[in-house]
Amino acid sequence: MLPNGVLADTYEEDKALIRTKAQWGILIGAIVFFYVIPPSVLSGSWISVMNRWGITIIAALGLQLLTGYAGQISIGHSAFIAVGAYTSAILTTRLGFPIWASLPLSALSAGMIGIIFGLPSLRVKGFYLIMSTLAAQFIIMYIVTHIGLTGVQSGISAPRPSLGNINFDTDRSFYLITITMLIICTYMAVNISRSKPGRAFVAIRDNDLAAEVMGISLLRYKLLAFFIGCFFAGIAGALTAHWIGHVSPERFSLLQSLWFLGYIIVGGMGNIAGVFFGATLIIGLTEWLSLGLQNISMSYPHAALWVAPFVNILFAVIIILFLIFEPKGLAHRWHITKANYRLWPFAY
């Protein structure tokens, strides 16, 4: 919905992503804000949180396109992130590729692996597809932990990037890469969701039989959804590897995959903004509670020992409350707020 009085006169205007001057202003303001404020204001640990936040959103954007838009539920997302992370680390450390070349290659490799594990989606859906992506989680991680190329026990190091004389060897400088990739990936995701494939994804999600009757190739679009979803995961994996500087299998667990689903469910399924809301809420809450516990431990060390388990319960209660009271995700609340603002002073 556009603000009152804003009308499209041409097809170009109708298709534009940004339509009003105010939207341009907000967008440019937000970009400038994210490039300037966090690196100059936040401490090292909070910059680290921002890196994690950005990388998480990139991975969750992929899952949003795959699950939220195309309806193909995946609980193997962290394994696809692992594919990106290990590919980039191997290419840069063992084969001497520059990071800027390994990044797209990692994304492509994750996307290709995604297509392989997406093949069952042509035959099965729902719970059966969940089981098939669960297999991806275990098979990929089994391979990762059984081939020497990945470093197995020692893991594999991944160098920090550099561009000419500029070294991105601190969390603060790496944040600039994270935020740039986040902007690019968000732009890609938003455009994909509005494009022909994006609409085909939604049609398949809503009723794949009807979509096929309408001429949408299930083979093509389901596999494309897996490719795109895992492509984003690959980017996130490569960024994780070069941000942490080390890749080990522990980081890509099934639990992590489930959390990615959590991000898009809490934020809002089938909504790009929902990914931002979900990741911000969950990561922010985790950090906040962790900080709270840390402060308790500094004042009352023994109290922290028995408070800690309750922090997890507290976290779970908050998430459950969100799901009960905002079942359509935080993005839905955001849309209602936006609509109210745009219609104001009218009620409808």
Place this chain on the structure above:
Amino acid sequence: MKINRCCKVWFAAVVALMLVLPGFAACAKEAPPPTLTEPGEKVREILYWHNTDLSGPAAGTCTPASAGLIDILRYVNDIQGGIPVKGGKIKIKNVEHDGGYNVDKEIAGYRRAVDMGAWFILTHNTAFATAVYPEIAKNKIIMVASPNPAFIFGENKEWFIGAWPTQRDMIDLPLKWWYDNEFKDKGKRAPIIGSIATDNEFGWMGVYGLKYICEREGYKLGPLTYCSPAPVDVKSQILTLKGANVDVVAGTQIDYGWIAIARSAHELGFDKQLLGYFCCLPYPTIKAMGPGGVGTLSIDPSVDWASSAPGVQLIKDVNLKLYGAGVEAKHVMYKVTFTYMFAMLEAIRKAGEDIYIDDITVEDIKDALSTKITGYDPGGAGAPVSLSSGERRLWAGAWVVRVNDKGAYDYVSDLMYNNPFSAAEKNLKMYESRP
């Protein structure tokens, strides 16, 4: 579901309350302890970051470790007034960070520790330690963790201290004791050793060690099975081991793993000897293991609670001073954490012997840990400690212990010393392939 306005108000109130509570708790400061310094004496505070697990699968082990660390630091700070150094006393501020055995959460905590200028980071998760080990020299932070060869022989080894015995030593000592005392005479053959390890960096270290031990001693290596860090059932692994007719099962497991092994073994009537990592020794874990856990062999690197060694007496005295009431027997993780700190405190004291309190840096303590701890006796609470640039393990040996049917464990051996690392074990390339 129709949700009325009242519900929404309640929801908002509950969420707000939950979010604000930790903040309020943080604002409330404990009354400052009495100052025990002389007039004109300076007090300096350094930060000891404990990356622990208070809510995850290793909580049974890590919670008593946290309690041990908190108590010895309360003893140092509140009862002694700090560690005496030239020109004053150093107090150690402790942060308990609950990483929940989750590497991402732990790394986030590590970054905060670096931000806060922590001098030490104590951790129990090998995967986390592996991830941040390459950074410790750059960040000038002394890592205290479960040692593995990448740490004790790696590039940054002078910034590393092994607070627990290695995974290999935890199998080596009880296996040697078991072979000498319970198998050699009646077996008349090489024993077959099987393994159930957690399928991660922590577990793999035990498997590398087991392979080396079998090669060294001429034991026959049986099936090497794996499970998740928090399994609920390992019957398929037990059946594999049963099928291979193993004589003993070595486990490199945290609490949940031990509970699953003992219960699964009991349900399947598998009565072979279990031995390995000392996460099976916390009393709640022993209780949860049930009858299947009785007889499990492990090691305790600290002396028996009933001992009259000054180190143990100190733990009892400190508990008496801090809590007043009768002191209950503390189990392995509490004792180990309490007593390993003796050597760390000694290193800080020695670093400050010649350097004025304001000028002491973390590098001075790192150097003291390499050069000034030789033959240090932790009050008889453990084997004498000798550290050097090539020896980063605080525990030179341990006592073999056996889980009894009273929910505790008995010491069955005298102090046994660790075997030195072989050249093959020091070759870090070995750890780049699957054990």
